[in-house]
Amino acid sequence: MTTITIHINEKEYQVAPGKTILEVCRENDIEILTMCHLKGIMDVGACRLCLVEIEGVNRLLSACTTKVGANMIIRTDTERIKRYQRITTELFFAERNHVCSVCVANGKCELQQLGYKVGLDHIRYPFLYPQCEVDSSHPWYVMDHNRCIMCTRCVRVCNEVEGAHNWDVMNRGYQVRVISDFNTPWGESITCTSCGKCLHACPTGAIWPKAIVQGQLNKKPEIIEELMEKRAMKL
Amino acid sequence: MASIEKRKIIISPVTRIEGHARITIQLDETGAVDEALFHVNEFRGFEKFCEGRMYTEMPTITPRICGICPISHSIASVKACEMIQGIKPAYTGNLLRRLIQLGQNISSHALSFFHLSSPDFLLGYDSDPASRNIIGIANQFPDIALRGIRLRKFGQEISERITGKKIHIMGIAPGGMAMPLTAENRKALLDWIPEAKETVRIGLEIIKKFHRENEAMVKSFATSPTLYLGMIGENGEQELYDGNLRFIDTDGTILQDQLDPKRYLEFIAERSVNWSYLKYPYYKPFGFDKGFYRVGPLARLNVASKMKTPEAQEEFLLFKAIGNGKPVHGTFYFHYARLIEALCSVEEAEMLLNNPAITSTDIQTHGRWNYNEGIGCAEAPRGTLFHHYITDDTGKLKNVNLLIATGQNNPSMNRSITEVAKQYIHDGTKVSEGMLNRVESTIRCYDPCLSCSTHAIGQMPMEIDIIDKDGKLVDHVIR
Known part of the structure; x- marks a missing residue:
C-alpha cells in the first residue's frame, strides 16, 4: 500500500494518503479537540476547535476537513493553537445561555468537558x-x-443517516438558528420521523428526551458510526 | 446633644443567618423604639425566569434557590411534577427520598443550632462578637464544635451515600429516585446513628440548661401569639415528607385538619410590602391583620399531636408541658423544637435504614406530561414549602408560584424583632452591642433562609447607623 510521510509535532509518520489530519491524529493518539466532528457523518469544519498549524500555510486549518499531503509538517500543540481553542470555547459559552448547574446534560456534556x-x-x-x-x-x-x-x-445526522432532513439552519452570524422544516415547531414537522438520532448526536443539552431529569441523560453518539458501518456491510 | 426626634438604628448585615438581610429600628421622638422592620434586600426572581422552561427541569433548577435546603425544593418540585404526570412514586424511591429529606433536616438543624445559635448560649449574648461564632465555640468547647460539625456532616452523608453528592444532588426524579442505596452505604449510615443521636442529646442538654438558667428571658422573648401551620401524618403525628396540613389558632384549636396541600390557595394569601422583597403571607379566612401564622419546627410541634419515634416523643411531651396544653408561643422555643425534630429525624432515619426494602432497586416509576397543573408540598427545615406550576399543553411552564417557609414566617419575624427591640432598647442614644445581638438573635430563632448563596457565621461586621428623620447620620458604629 502506498504511504506518504508526514510530520506531526516533530515526529514522523507513514500514513495512507486521502485521510484527514484528524483521522491520522486520532489513529496515533494525538489529542485534537473537536465539537462538530462526529464519526459516521460528513465533516464541515464548523466549530474551529481542531485547528492545526501547517508549515508554509499562513492561516490555521481545520484538521477534520484538511487531508494529509506528502511531507506535510503539522503542529497541533502550539501556544497559538491553545490560545485559539480557549477563545473558541469561551465564545461558545458567551453566545447563548449555558448554565451547567441546572442543565439536563450536566456531567454528560461534551461542551462542559471541553x-x-x-x-x-x-x-x-x-x-x-x-x-x-x-x-x-x-x-x-x-x-x-x-x-x-x-x-x-x-442537521447532518438527520440528513445523512436518517435521510429525513427535518433539521436545517437559518440566518447568519449570531442570529443563526437550527430550524425544523421551514422554521415550524418541531411537533408540527412533516419530515421528522421521531427516530431520536439528533438527540444522540447533540453534544450538549440542546436536544433531550422530555421525561428525564438531570443525571438521567444517556446519549450514545457512537451509535451513529455503528449504524453507518452496519449499513455499509449490508450493501 | 443632637435633637433626637425620629431616628433609625440600622443593623446591616444581620449576621449568623443564611442569606442577606438588614434590620431598621425606627425610634420615636423620645428615643424609644417605635417600630422595627426586617428587610430582605436580595432579589432572585426564580418564579419569573423559570417561565418558559420545561416542568421536568424544576427539580433541578429550584434547589439552586438555596444551598441549605435544596432537597426540600427538589421534593416539593418532584411532587408537583408527579401531579402533572399523574403518577405515584415507586415504593423504595419514596423511602429514599424520605431518608434524604431527613438527612437534610438533621444537617440544617445542626447548622442552625451548633454553628449559628449555640455561640449565644455557650459564650453569652454579651460576649465579644469577634469570637461569638463557631470558631469561638471550637476554641472553648472543641468537643461540642466537632460534634456539631459531624452531625451536619452525617445529614449530608445520607445524600452523598445515595446520590454521590452532598449538596444540590442529582437523582430525585418524578416517580422516585434515579439511583438506589447500596448495602455497603446503608451499613455505613447505620454505623453513624449512635453518634448522631448522642450529639442531638447534648444539644438538648445545652438548650435545656440555658432555659433553666435564663427562665425569665426565655419566657418573655417575643411571645406574641400567632396561628400555626404544619404538616401532619394520618394520625396527627409530626410529618416532614408526605402528609396533609393542619392550621391551629392561638389557643391551639384546630382550624383546618387534614387539609390537602393542593388546596393551599384557598387558605393562604400573600401581600407585598414596600420595604422588603419578601412577601407577607397570611391565613386567608382571618384577613391580613389577624391572619399571622408561623411555620417551621415550633409550628410543626405545636400542630402535631405526637411524634413518630420514642425518644422524640418523650421530649415532645416535655415541650407540650411548657404550653400547658396550649401552643408554645415563645419564639425562643424554636431552638428546642428544632432539636426535638433533629432527634426524631435521626431516629426515623434509623428506622428507614433498618427497613430491608431500602436497598431495593424498585426506585422509579415513569410517566409523561398529562395535566396542566402541579402542586407539591414538603416540610423544609424552616417550614412548609409549596411549589405550584402551570404548564402549557407541551409541558412548558406558564406560571410558577413558590411559597417559601421563610416568607410565611416573615410577618411574625417582623413582629418579634419589634417586641424584642422594645424590650431591650429603651434609649436610642445608649444602644449596646449586646442589645443589638438580642434583636438579631430573634431572627436567628426562626433560622431564616434568605435564598442563600452566602452563609454568614459572624465574621461580617455589623454596622449600626443612627439616622435622624432628615436622613442625616448622627452616629455610626461598626462592631
Missing part, C-alpha cells in the same frame, strides 16, 4: 443573553436553543 479540558475558569467576553425559545412541541423530545452551539451534528 471547558474542563481547556481550563476554562472565566469568560472574557460579554455574554449575549439572547432570548431563545424552548421548542417543546414534539411529544417526546425538547429542543432548547439556549444550549445549542451550532455544531450542526443534528
Whole structure:
C-alpha cells in the first residue's frame, strides 16, 4: 500500500494518503479537540476547535476537513493553537445561555468537558443573553436553543443517516438558528420521523428526551458510526 | 446633644443567618423604639425566569434557590411534577427520598443550632462578637464544635451515600429516585446513628440548661401569639415528607385538619410590602391583620399531636408541658423544637435504614406530561414549602408560584424583632452591642433562609447607623 510521510509535532509518520489530519491524529493518539466532528457523518469544519498549524500555510486549518499531503509538517500543540481553542470555547459559552448547574446534560456534556479540558475558569467576553425559545412541541423530545452551539451534528445526522432532513439552519452570524422544516415547531414537522438520532448526536443539552431529569441523560453518539458501518456491510 | 426626634438604628448585615438581610429600628421622638422592620434586600426572581422552561427541569433548577435546603425544593418540585404526570412514586424511591429529606433536616438543624445559635448560649449574648461564632465555640468547647460539625456532616452523608453528592444532588426524579442505596452505604449510615443521636442529646442538654438558667428571658422573648401551620401524618403525628396540613389558632384549636396541600390557595394569601422583597403571607379566612401564622419546627410541634419515634416523643411531651396544653408561643422555643425534630429525624432515619426494602432497586416509576397543573408540598427545615406550576399543553411552564417557609414566617419575624427591640432598647442614644445581638438573635430563632448563596457565621461586621428623620447620620458604629 502506498504511504506518504508526514510530520506531526516533530515526529514522523507513514500514513495512507486521502485521510484527514484528524483521522491520522486520532489513529496515533494525538489529542485534537473537536465539537462538530462526529464519526459516521460528513465533516464541515464548523466549530474551529481542531485547528492545526501547517508549515508554509499562513492561516490555521481545520484538521477534520484538511487531508494529509506528502511531507506535510503539522503542529497541533502550539501556544497559538491553545490560545485559539480557549477563545473558541469561551465564545461558545458567551453566545447563548449555558448554565451547567441546572442543565439536563450536566456531567454528560461534551461542551462542559471541553471547558474542563481547556481550563476554562472565566469568560472574557460579554455574554449575549439572547432570548431563545424552548421548542417543546414534539411529544417526546425538547429542543432548547439556549444550549445549542451550532455544531450542526443534528442537521447532518438527520440528513445523512436518517435521510429525513427535518433539521436545517437559518440566518447568519449570531442570529443563526437550527430550524425544523421551514422554521415550524418541531411537533408540527412533516419530515421528522421521531427516530431520536439528533438527540444522540447533540453534544450538549440542546436536544433531550422530555421525561428525564438531570443525571438521567444517556446519549450514545457512537451509535451513529455503528449504524453507518452496519449499513455499509449490508450493501 | 443632637435633637433626637425620629431616628433609625440600622443593623446591616444581620449576621449568623443564611442569606442577606438588614434590620431598621425606627425610634420615636423620645428615643424609644417605635417600630422595627426586617428587610430582605436580595432579589432572585426564580418564579419569573423559570417561565418558559420545561416542568421536568424544576427539580433541578429550584434547589439552586438555596444551598441549605435544596432537597426540600427538589421534593416539593418532584411532587408537583408527579401531579402533572399523574403518577405515584415507586415504593423504595419514596423511602429514599424520605431518608434524604431527613438527612437534610438533621444537617440544617445542626447548622442552625451548633454553628449559628449555640455561640449565644455557650459564650453569652454579651460576649465579644469577634469570637461569638463557631470558631469561638471550637476554641472553648472543641468537643461540642466537632460534634456539631459531624452531625451536619452525617445529614449530608445520607445524600452523598445515595446520590454521590452532598449538596444540590442529582437523582430525585418524578416517580422516585434515579439511583438506589447500596448495602455497603446503608451499613455505613447505620454505623453513624449512635453518634448522631448522642450529639442531638447534648444539644438538648445545652438548650435545656440555658432555659433553666435564663427562665425569665426565655419566657418573655417575643411571645406574641400567632396561628400555626404544619404538616401532619394520618394520625396527627409530626410529618416532614408526605402528609396533609393542619392550621391551629392561638389557643391551639384546630382550624383546618387534614387539609390537602393542593388546596393551599384557598387558605393562604400573600401581600407585598414596600420595604422588603419578601412577601407577607397570611391565613386567608382571618384577613391580613389577624391572619399571622408561623411555620417551621415550633409550628410543626405545636400542630402535631405526637411524634413518630420514642425518644422524640418523650421530649415532645416535655415541650407540650411548657404550653400547658396550649401552643408554645415563645419564639425562643424554636431552638428546642428544632432539636426535638433533629432527634426524631435521626431516629426515623434509623428506622428507614433498618427497613430491608431500602436497598431495593424498585426506585422509579415513569410517566409523561398529562395535566396542566402541579402542586407539591414538603416540610423544609424552616417550614412548609409549596411549589405550584402551570404548564402549557407541551409541558412548558406558564406560571410558577413558590411559597417559601421563610416568607410565611416573615410577618411574625417582623413582629418579634419589634417586641424584642422594645424590650431591650429603651434609649436610642445608649444602644449596646449586646442589645443589638438580642434583636438579631430573634431572627436567628426562626433560622431564616434568605435564598442563600452566602452563609454568614459572624465574621461580617455589623454596622449600626443612627439616622435622624432628615436622613442625616448622627452616629455610626461598626462592631
